[in-house]
Amino acid sequence: MPLPTRNSQGLYPETPSQTAGPFVHIGLALDVAGLTPREQEIGSNIASAEAEAEGEGEGEGEGEPIEIVGTVIDGNGDTVDDILVEAWQADAHGVYQTDYRADRAFRGFGRTAPGANDAGVWSLHTIKPGRVAHPNGQPMAPHINLMLFARGINIHLHTRLYFDDEHEANMACPLFDAVPPSRRDTLIAHREQDGAKPRYRFVIRLQGPRETVFFDF
Amino acid sequence: MAQNDRTAFVMRDRSWHPRPYAPAYKTSVARSPQQALVSLQTPTASELTGPDFDHFALGLYDNDLLLNFRPGTEQDGLPIGERLIVYGRVVDQYNKPVAGTLVEIWQANAGGRYRHKKDAYRAPLDPNFGGVGRTITDADGWYRFRTIKPGPYPWPNDVNSWRPAHIHVSVMGPSISTRLVTQLYFEGDPLIPLCPIVHTLDDPDAVDTLTARLDMAAARPMDCLAYRFDIVTRGALQTYFENQS
Ligand SMILES: [Fe+3]
Secondary structure: OOOOOOOOOOOOOOOOOOOOOOOHHHHHOHHHHOOOOOOOOOOOEOEOHHHHHOOOOOOOOOOOEEEEEEEEEOOOOOEOOOOEEEEEEOOOOOOOOOEOOOOOOEOOEEEEOOOOOOOOOEEEEEEOOOOOEOOOOOEOOOEEEEEEEOOOOOOOEEEEEEEOOOHHHHHHOHHHHHOOHHHHHHHEEEEEEOOOOOEEEEEEEOOOOOOOOOEEO | OOOOOOOEEOOOOOOOOOOOOOOOOOHHHHHOOOOOOEEOOOOOHHHHOOOEOOOOOOOOOOOEOOOOOOOOOOOOOOOOOOEEEEEEEEEEOOOOEOOOOEEEEEEOOOOOOOOOOOOOOOOOOOOOOOOEEEEEOOOOOEEEEEEEOOOOEEEOOOOOEEEOOEEEEEEOOOOHHHOEEEEEEEOOOOOHHHOOOHHHOOOHHHHHHOEEEEOHHHOEOOOEEEEEOOEEEOOEEOOOOOOOO
């Protein structure tokens, strides 16, 4: 295929997106499709004690272990049960570890999708991220960057998950300057239980009066 | 290959990408945001970094869909269908190679059936075909797969909607800003202009960039035909901040 013509600024156009479709899992979440996982897969364990025990720990797994459970709701109020979610987050020190190693305790990147019996609920096992510096020098509140792919989503959606028990940090997060105040709470996940592993629930609404904020950058 | 958070990217031209709300593609109606995207005037490390899979351990047959569903059993179990090499380069908008990036593909078999629990199309599964592959681009941005040509398949949209033959393609790029999932179509397929998903793109030139070209020079005589599909990710703008070092 020849490269497309350069545009007026002398740039080649980016390859256009197309929907990931209903069978995205066969490519990106094999277990959900019913396929046997390969030797290494990008899974929903972004940080895990198990990997740490297998060596290469070096403290990458440090931080508070948490579980994220989420749902994506469409404009009809139906749960999008064929969603694929990708997550990218900083470590407990607020540092993005870009060198992905499947055998490390902290991987920073993960993928999740609801299984057949999960009623559209997906989950991530991770640690609470630290605070990442905004270019203006202020620390951002802890957050996880999420990308959504599915049938009917023609170009993936970017959002961020913040934590309701980080209220003070959230109020001071420079990112929220870009978000209309009335919509800020669409980015907040809610802590459901205390225990060995706190769980946060995050509801993403694709449409409607409480439509989640999606970002362009 | 990941990069540091001092490099920003050429803005995404959303009028070139598919329309999120495209009523002829029915599922998009309830799944497309109705509010404008919130533009981050100042991208942060969160947007400008991403996972680097250069050290991800891939299996020997991960990019060979002819063999990877039953690796090592070539003698008794090859998939049915037109044998193809699908290859190309991943470059950015300045034509710079995107090296060491993860490229993943998935597709239906020659009959148009996915090996997915939820695919109930009457075409049979192929016992020798899984339909999933992945690879990492080399230093010059090249990637390469061996596979079979997927079949078209019907889908519930209009009464008689058929997808053109296509391979789903996922590219990570150097940061989550460059993340891209798309579909590769095949030159000359008469179903391309009939497809509501293709028509989520307004510009015929955009469709053209998703159409892989038959490449006889790369074909293997008496073995495989070849299709070339180059992928362009967002251009990296150098030194977003002054480099202090
Ligand atoms: Fe498909």
